[in-house]
Amino acid sequence: MSGSVNKVILVGNLGRDPEVRRLNSGEPVVSLRIATSETWKDKNSGERKEKTEWHSVVIFNENLARVAEQYLKKGSKVYIEGQLQTRKWQDQSGAEKYTTEIVLQRFRGELTILDSRGSASDDHQRGDAADQRRADGIGSGGGLNDLDDDIPF
Amino acid sequence: MSGSVNKVILVGNLGRDPEVRRLNSGEPVVSLRIATSETWKDKNSGERKEKTEWHSVVIFNENLARVAEQYLKKGSKVYIEGQLQTRKWQDQSGAEKYTTEIVLQRFRGELTILDSRGSASDDHQRGDAADQRRADGIGSGGGLNDLDDDIPF
Amino acid sequence: MSGSVNKVILVGNLGRDPEVRRLNSGEPVVSLRIATSETWKDKNSGERKEKTEWHSVVIFNENLARVAEQYLKKGSKVYIEGQLQTRKWQDQSGAEKYTTEIVLQRFRGELTILDSRGSASDDHQRGDAADQRRADGIGSGGGLNDLDDDIPF
Amino acid sequence: MSGSVNKVILVGNLGRDPEVRRLNSGEPVVSLRIATSETWKDKNSGERKEKTEWHSVVIFNENLARVAEQYLKKGSKVYIEGQLQTRKWQDQSGAEKYTTEIVLQRFRGELTILDSRGSASDDHQRGDAADQRRADGIGSGGGLNDLDDDIPF
DNA sequence: TTTT
DNA sequence: TTTT
Numbered sequence: 032m033s034g035s036v037n038k039v040i041l042v043g044n045l046g047r048d049p050e051v052r053r054l055n056s057g058e059p060v061v062s063l064r065i066a067t068s069e070t071w072k073d074k075n076s077g078e079r080k081e082k083t084e085w086h087s088v089v090i091f092n093e094n095l096a097r098v099a100e101q102y103l104k105k106g107s108k109v110y111i112e113g114q115l116q117t118r119k120w121q122d123q124s125g126a127e128k129y130t131t132e133i134v135l136q137r138f139r140g141e142l143t144i145l146d147s148r149g150s151a152s153d154d155h156q157r158g159d160a161a162d163q164r165r166a167d168g169i170g171s172g173g174g175l176n177d178l179d180d181d182i183p184f
Numbered sequence: 185m186s187g188s189v190n191k192v193i194l195v196g197n198l199g200r201d202p203e204v205r206r207l208n209s210g211e212p213v214v215s216l217r218i219a220t221s222e223t224w225k226d227k228n229s230g231e232r233k234e235k236t237e238w239h240s241v242v243i244f245n246e247n248l249a250r251v252a253e254q255y256l257k258k259g260s261k262v263y264i265e266g267q268l269q270t271r272k273w274q275d276q277s278g279a280e281k282y283t284t285e286i287v288l289q290r291f292r293g294e295l296t297i298l299d300s301r302g303s304a305s306d307d308h309q310r311g312d313a314a315d316q317r318r319a320d321g322i323g324s325g326g327g328l329n330d331l332d333d334d335i336p337f
Numbered sequence: 338m339s340g341s342v343n344k345v346i347l348v349g350n351l352g353r354d355p356e357v358r359r360l361n362s363g364e365p366v367v368s369l370r371i372a373t374s375e376t377w378k379d380k381n382s383g384e385r386k387e388k389t390e391w392h393s394v395v396i397f398n399e400n401l402a403r404v405a406e407q408y409l410k411k412g413s414k415v416y417i418e419g420q421l422q423t424r425k426w427q428d429q430s431g432a433e434k435y436t437t438e439i440v441l442q443r444f445r446g447e448l449t450i451l452d453s454r455g456s457a458s459d460d461h462q463r464g465d466a467a468d469q470r471r472a473d474g475i476g477s478g479g480g481l482n483d484l485d486d487d488i489p490f
Numbered sequence: 491m492s493g494s495v496n497k498v499i500l501v502g503n504l505g506r507d508p509e510v511r512r513l514n515s516g517e518p519v520v521s522l523r524i525a526t527s528e529t530w531k532d533k534n535s536g537e538r539k540e541k542t543e544w545h546s547v548v549i550f551n552e553n554l555a556r557v558a559e560q561y562l563k564k565g566s567k568v569y570i571e572g573q574l575q576t577r578k579w580q581d582q583s584g585a586e587k588y589t590t591e592i593v594l595q596r597f598r599g600e601l602t603i604l605d606s607r608g609s610a611s612d613d614h615q616r617g618d619a620a621d622q623r624r625a626d627g628i629g630s631g632g633g634l635n636d637l638d639d640d641i642p643f
Numbered sequence: 644t645t646t647t
Numbered sequence: 648t649t650t651t
Contacts, residue, residue: 034195034261034298034416034449034450034451034452034646034647035194035195035196035197035219035220035221035222035449035645035646036193036194036195036196036220036263036416036447036449037194037196037220037222037237037239038192038193038194039191039192039193039268040189040191040192040193040499041188041189041190041191042187042188042189042501042569042602042604043188043189043190044188066188067188067189067190068188069188069190084190084267084268084269084270085270086190086268108187108604110189110340110342110501110569114237115192115237115239115268115284115286116237117237117238117284126279128281128282129281129282129283130282131268131270131284133268141342143340143341143342143501144340145187145340145501145567145604146340187569187602187603187604187605188602189569189600189602193346195348195416195449195451196645196646197644197645197646198644198645199644199645199646200644200645217644217645218645219644219645219646220645220646221645221646221647223647234647236644236645236646238644238645258644258645259645259646260645261451261645261646263348263416263493263495294495296348296493296494296495297493298348298414298451298493299493340501340567340604340650340651341500341501341502341503341525341526341527341528341649341650342499342500342501342502342526342569343500343502343526343528343543343545344498344499344500345497345498345499345574346495346497346498346499347494347495347496347497348493348494348495349494349495349496350494372494373494373495373496374494375494375496390496390573390574390575390576391576392496392574414493416495420543421498421543421545421574421590421592422543423543423544423590432585434587434588435587435588435589436588437574437576437590439574451493502649502650503648503649503650504648504649505648505649505650506648506649523648523649524649525648525649525650526649526650527649527650527651529651540651542648542649542650544648544649564648564649565649565650566649567649567650
């Protein structure tokens with residue numbers, strides 16, 4: 032159809048470390064599990080309530096997949112832009128299932144890291160400045176190198 | 185979690201007429217089935233290809249539900265803004281299923297009619313100017329009345 | 338700054354035909370003037386009111402510039418995605434002026450044509466099917482050709 | 491015009507503390523100055539470059555204005571959703587000027603605080619957990635009170 | 644199941 | 648004027 036738009040914008044936190052698969056071509060495909068949540072105060076009880084929604088994100092965009100692999104981990108806060116896609120599959124019993132994912136296709140979508148720590152629940156979180164510069168993708172010093180051209184943030 | 189965003193933006197066409205349920209309170213809840221699609225030219229075969237994605241939209245926002253009920257029908261083109269929500273349910277065999285929908289909560293979301301054919305809930309779609317003005321929500325003449333205050337487009 | 342987003346989404350109509358300039362490289366740069374408007378009913382007078390906002394859009398994205406040049410004209414309805422940019426300039430008297438535009442940079446932004454007529458106020462609007470297919474970018478028949486690979490809708 | 495959308499989405503940092511004016515009605519109107527920026531590596535020189543864009547945001551939405559007043563300050567990172575609006579005015583010499591702003595109208599727009607330092611209107615930014623919970627709008631303990639119902643994050 |  |  033001409034004239035259609037299919038866009039999802041999420042700001043949320045990773046519930047676990049990114050999962051990386053490789054295509055036959057060697058390109059990484061990264062899956063993220065992202066939580067968004069809303070809080071409100073119940074009109075009746077006066078209690079503060081919270082509802083969390085979990086989103087499955089799949090990154091085929093090669094540059095963004097590499098950024099996700101290198102810089103994201105459990106707890107990271109990200110801005111994500113992708114499109115909705117529903118896949119049909121069969122579980123082990125042969126039952127039909129549908130899964131809806133936010134997909135960042137090749138050359139499409141956006142990913143922006145919103146925290147400068149890079150991590151929340153990491154045991155080994157180093158806080159030194161060099162590490163920080165790497166995590167923010169602005170390190171031009173030694174080491175980041177071939178990824179450096181593509182860092183989109 | 186503080187600081188999260190969960191937003192879907194769709195521009196697409198209705199695959200069928202809106203479905204209207206009533207809450208116990210009498211408020212309408214409208215379900216839409218919306219198609220978005222992409223076309224591209226296959227690099228190898230040179231063929232033009234198309235992939236259509238179907239989206240389930242549920243409108244709890246009362247004003248927008250009434251607009252959807254009155255003005256949308258199969259084929260209508262709309263701009264929709266809502267949030268992702270995944271529901272768990274059981275089919276008749278007791279198997280667990282998940283369905284992801286774009287939800288327009290009470291007082292939230294947006295719906296804008298993008299074609300000017302518009303007017304629905306009507307077997308006799310007239311093309312006259314008055315009808316058009318109603319379909320565009322700018323009719324101030326007789327008849328539209330109590331909905332008139334709320335028309336969001 | 339790491340972690341920033343600058344995004345504008347417009348759905349509106351062209352107030353005049355696109356203006357096309359050429360860079361030294363020969364690439365087209367297309368400027369659009371787009372109207373969005375809101376209508377509401379005045380609480381006191383009960384009158385229906387309307388306010389129109391005009392937006393200046395500049396398309397550096399080469400593929401989208403060519404689509405705009407070929408398919409858009411006064412009255413066309415479009416979905417546009419770009420970023421805000423404010424330019425400082427001097428008028429003939431030397432006074433400082435600022436202009437804020439929605440810019441679609443090279444390889445960035447989106448443009449989707451939302452009407453299938455392509456035009457509103459054209460004297461020569463042909464309505465034949467072939468013309469229609471071209472206007473919607475899905476014509477694979479004769480003539481569209483070298484643009485055909487890039488048509489983004 | 492029916493069927494239009496005018497939406498701006500920003501993620502950026504405040505360049506200075508919010509400015510608060512009061513309407514005759516006593517409602518606060520808050521102005522923000524927000525920076526977004528892009529960095530890239532120059533193809534030729536290999537240098538890392540950065541371009542910052544500054545945005546003027548005006549919040550008429552009463553709840554969001556109060557949140558901005560209470561929780562934002564220079565350096566805060568926010569997600570903002572509003573609409574473009576261009577105002578004409580005259581400088582002291584009588585020259586015509588235009589200013590384009592991102593406006594959050596009454597009952598419209600969104601504001602989400604993205605950093606957890608957050609808490610403002612306070613010279614003594616404490617880092618304790620209770621303070622953090624308030625800054626994140628999830629504090630249900632004593633003290634936040636009348637704003638508490640409206641906190642949108 | 645839409646639209647082109 | 649921010650942020651990295």
